[in-house]
Amino acid sequence: MAKHIEKAPLEYSMCTGCVSCEMVCSMVHEGYVSPQTKRLFFKAGPVKTMLHEIYTCQQCDDHPCYEACPKKDEAMCIDENGIVYVNEKNCIGCGKCAKACKFTPSRIHVVKSKDKEERKAKKCDLCRTRPEGPACVQWCPFMCLAVSDRLPWEERQETDQS
């Protein structure tokens, strides 16, 4: 897999359920907050556990979402760094990419709207145009998220072992 967002193991940092990740994702991409436009997915733990999950696009090497796109390279694209991203201008909201995602739940969300123009696939693009990198990583108050090639919890593990 190419680099992608990963959630920290509990022993390193516990997700408090603040969903800052979802919110800032929507804020930096859209300029507003909406559950429809997030590109990573918070799932609250079962009742009374307070143990939450965050589902993210894994940027698969075989990128089935890209392969399934009827407007490949126009709507679902791959950039020079191998990041699979959606060019929304050309996305027709058919949802084939979301269905092709090999993970459950699908890591791609297609906006449901009465307005056809708003029906677009929303998928993590690692904030590829942001100089600061992924907003969810930058703004998680508890460092629960990281890019897979820069995992602080693995660094700590190595330090502990040494």
Place this chain on the structure above:
Amino acid sequence: MQRLDGYAGKILRINLTDSSTEELSTWDYLPDYIGGRGICNKIFWDEVPKGVGAFDPENKLIFMTGPTTATGIPTGGRAVMTGISPCTLPEQYSYGSIGGWIGTVLKYAGYDGFILEGKAPAPVYLLIEDDKVQFLDASPIWGQVVSVTQESIRLAHGADIHSMVIGPAGEHLHRNASITTSNDNTFARAGFGAVFGSKNLKAMAFRGSGKIKAADMEKVFELRKTVGRPERQPNPPVMRESMGHVSNSFPHQWKNGSYACSPGCNSRCQRLLMDSKSPFTGGKVSQTEKCVSVLAFNYTYEHPWGASLFVLDEKNPRTLGQQKSFPHGPDKTDPDWEICSEVYKGDRMDLWGPDFDRGALMMELANEYGIDKWEMIIHYFTWLAMAKKEGLLTDLDFGMEVDVENPAFVRHFIDSMTYRTGIGDIFAEGMARAIRTLGKEKYGDTIYQGRVNQDGVRLDIPVSLEAAWGYSAHWQGRGFQSTPKWLWVANALNTMVNTRDCFNSGHMHVTPDDVRQFLADGPSYSDLLIQRVMENEGASMIKDSVTTCEWQSPDIVWHDMELQMYQAATGDDSMTKEKLDEFAVRSRLLYRAILMRNFGRCRDLEAENVYPFLTYPDPWGEVDTWDEWNDTVDRYYKANHWDPATGWPYRETWERYGLKDVADEMEKLGMLPSPGQAYQRKPDPSVRQEV
């Protein structure tokens, strides 16, 4: 009204009697009433006349978010509910504030708030998905405990549904019944769970797909950074070796985690008790163990606390509103360090000894049945413990031997009042009403002989820790927290003009210099103390309206934080700190107008309600005399431009804040005093003439 960002723009009116809905425009209430409690107060004033009781279908529960909610502004996830409270004694208009997801998801669904009115002919729950509202049959979940109800709703409507539900206590109209959200936040202190029950409303479930836009996204990120001080850090759960604080600490291994109750909160609450054993399933549960819950495990001493909760110093690392430590730690060379760092251990009470399993049981039952934990621990069980030791319970049949240290009795008693069996039927009316039914002089006012201060001196305390309006003590100087006189006098004033325990967002915030001045003036005669109380009441109203979380927002050193949040959310740059303060006074006045018109609020009622508890000594032996207390009340009313004889605002006061219509109504009701009206102070009504 010019449309502002940050709002959804609509308020949903839900009539449970005929299953109808109607949409109101939020803009009709802006900019004068901001959001949250501000708009709630206005709606209640406009719509609920005198004579309505808590369980009448005409009672309305009004739920409102603020302009910050769902915008990404940190701490803005909170929301407010108001209505006539069944647990206030007598029943009065009250309020609660809550974290959790409901406010945010409601805004995604397109509404800033909702009004619940009427009564469903049979148990229902509401499903609100965007603009679609369904009234669904609740008979399959009626009777279920909170977690089962929550899970049933998730199974029926999907894991991404957010709910708020009542448990059996609400269904049986227990006056301290709570409403619990699907991430375990509660509206508990106002007993609104019983109002849900009275309306045959078991639950509300929400899903929204809309968007909320803040006006100034750059500013929102700046606020996130500032509120999030210090820098980000990992948050691993840690094993603790002891439970409780300071004097109540006892050895126990437990896993301590952190959680954030609301979407967008970029801070944390640090007392998540993880993996404790559920008395229902035997499995593991995680639940919050904050503040009062500590005493479920061990009530040998009153709740210990640090002055830094109230007394602010920039260099002090843990003031209220800044739960995180400053990276550099405390500056102990600071001359204010001593005053800020003082820790009050509290008086020895000997109510029950350390027992983790019994405490976890008490908390879990409160969670599952949907009962206010505070009243459960601080009023019901303290009373059972003290009354038993004073031999008062021999004539009462509890169905088994009263023993607060016996888990079987804990469960038996909570069961009996939840389901109103046997003597539990009396206690389901709330502790204050139960005591009056049993006979207040014996069952409420008998002195408990087991209270001893840190110097070994025995001090009087009644077996009922009722402080005011039927509520148990909270920062009232004795029984629960041993606050010094300047603080309990301030809190008594705040409580006096309130209808509930006012510490949802109403903790006093003062500086070390303020404290020095209070002590120099004498707490009962300090104009500065009055001024700080009024400012604090205003700050509380602003927090509950904008909305923000008192426990996470550092406004104590950042006085225009709410203003900046409001402006970032709405884009309304015409708002100023002065205007926001003016709003706070207007909204407080409207709250007072409701209490006057609907419930006959006046000076005598207020001063006499609060006074009895002030006659019991604090840990240093300090009390308030009737004259001291009334002198303080005089100053407080005058500072508010209210008539000291009646406690009613003058016409000029109403009109100064744009409430001429209220002044006219008060005139018709004969509640518009003239300045300079003579006032003859009443004699001390207390049964305790000597302390």
